[in-house]
Amino acid sequence: MGEFVRLEVEDGVGTIRLDRPKMNAIDDQLRTELHEVALEAGRREDVRAVVVYGGERVFAAGADIKQMSTTGYAEMLAWGGRLQEALRVVARLPKPVVAAVTGYALGGGFELALACDFRVLGEKAKVGVPEIQLGVIPGAGGTQRLTRLVGPAKAKDLVFTGRHVGAQEALALGIADEVVPDAEVYDAARARAAQFVQGPAVALRAAKQAIDDGLELDLDSALRLETALFAGLFATEDQRTGMRSFLENGPGKARFSGR
Numbered sequence: 496m497g498e499f500v501r502l503e504v505e506d507g508v509g510t511i512r513l514d515r516p517k518m519n520a521i522d523d524q525l526r527t528e529l530h531e532v533a534l535e536a537g538r539r540e541d542v543r544a545v546v547v548y549g550g551e552r553v554f555a556a557g558a559d560i561k562q563m564s565t566t567g568y569a570e571m572l573a574w575g576g577r578l579q580e581a582l583r584v585v586a587r588l589p590k591p592v593v594a595a596v597t598g599y600a601l602g603g604g605f606e607l608a609l610a611c612d613f614r615v616l617g618e619k620a621k622v623g624v625p626e627i628q629l630g631v632i633p634g635a636g637g638t639q640r641l642t643r644l645v646g647p648a649k650a651k652d653l654v655f656t657g658r659h660v661g662a663q664e665a666l667a668l669g670i671a672d673e674v675v676p677d678a679e680v681y682d683a684a685r686a687r688a689a690q691f692v693q694g695p696a697v698a699l700r701a702a703k704q705a706i707d708d709g710l711e712l713d714l715d716s717a718l719r720l721e722t723a724l725f726a727g728l729f730a731t732e733d734q735r736t737g738m739r740s741f742l743e744n745g746p747g748k749a750r751f752s753g754r
Contacts (some may be wrong), residue, residue, distance in 0.1 A: 547593075643710060
C-alpha cells in the first residue's frame with residue numbers, strides 16, 4: 496500500500512482510496528501509487544468491482560499546480576504520458592468501476608472520474624476541466640473521454656470556459672449517473688458496485704471490452720468484435736450455469752462462479 500493511495504477490499508468490492516491531504520492533488524507520487532493500486536485491483540480475484548473514492552471532503556482537486564508551474568515541455572510530455580497511462584489502467588480494469596465523488600473533482604481529478612464506468616456525485620459536488628484558465632488544456636483524457644460521454648458541443652463548452660459544473664447539471668449532461676446527499680456518496684457507490692459482485696465476471700469483462708473498444712472502431716469491426724467476445728463466453732462455466740438455471744428455474748436466479 497502506498498502513502499497516498501491504498502486498496503481496501505470488503506465483500507468483493509475493492510475501494511481505491513485517495514488520501515493525500517488536503518485536496519488529493521495529483522503529484523508524481525500519487526500518480527505512481529494510483530497506477531500500482533489499480534493494477535493490483537485488476538489482478539486480485541477477490542475484487543469483483545471497484546470504487547474510486549477520495550474521502551468525505553474531496554474527490555481530487557486536480558494536478559499539483561505548484562509542481563507543474565515550473566515544468567518544461569519535455570518533462571511535461573513525459574509526465575502527461577505517465578498520468579495518461581495511470582488513468583488508462585483505471586479505465587481498462589476488467590471489472591466495473593464506480594467513482595464516488597464528493598466535493599471537487601477538477602482537472603486531473605475529473606479525468607480520473609471520467610476513466611470510471613459510472614459516477615455517483617454528492618449534492619454539493621463540483622466537476623470540471625478548468626485548465627483553460629491556466630493557459631493550457633486538459634491533458635489526461637478531458638478532451639477525449641468527456642467528448643465521448645456528452646458529445647462535442649457540450650464538451651467544448653466545458654473545456655473552452657473551464658467552468659465548474661454542479662451535481663444536478665452534471666446529471667442532466669450525463670456526466671453523473673446518480674446524485675445523492677453528500678454523506679451517502681460512498682455507500683451509494685458501493686451499492687452500485689456491489690450489484691456486480693455475484694455476476695458472471697468473465698461476461699462482465701467481455702461486455703465492458705465490447706463497449707469500450709467498440710467505440711474506437713467502425714460499426715462493422717465493432718460488430719465482429721462483439722460476435723467474437725459473445726462466442727468466447729460459450730467456453731465459460733458461467734455460461735453453462737446461467738443457461739441451465741434459466742431453463743430449470745427461470746431468469747435471474749443463477750449463482751455464478753466467475754469462471
